[in-house]
Amino acid sequence: ILIDIYASESAVLRARDAAGRPDAAQHEAAARTFVNDAAQRIQAAATNALAAMADGDTLRTLLAALRRVLKATPINTIALRRTLADATVARDRYIVS
Numbered sequence: 001i002l003i004d005i006y007a008s009e010s011a012v013l014r015a016r017d018a019a020g021r022p023d024a025a026q027h028e029a030a031a032r033t034f035v036n037d038a039a040q041r042i043q044a045a046a047t048n049a050l051a052a053m054a055d056g057d058t059l060r061t062l063l064a065a066l067r068r069v070l071k072a073t074p075i076n077t078i079a080l081r082r083t084l085a086d087a088t089v090a091r092d093r094y095i096v097s
Helices: 002-017 024-053 056-069 077-091
Strands: none
Touching: 002 024, 024 056, 024 077
8 A cells, every 4th residue: 555655646746747848748647547546456455454454343334434535536547548558659669758
């Protein structure tokens, strides 16, 4: 969970630093895609951790609290990934450096 949080922060900061550059849109798309995927991994890992620590009503209460904390609205990563793939093909190299 902590690694995904750290990597997400790094991706967002890198995209913010790219603002104003010609490849800023690709940096933003990559960061948004990564953060979306990381949020799903974090939710799964937290759910598994809670299931290992509690059961019954306690587990249900903890899972309800987890859902309130991790209210992440999924985004259309398919479109973002297509945008990144198209930019990679057009440049004939990796798009972010």
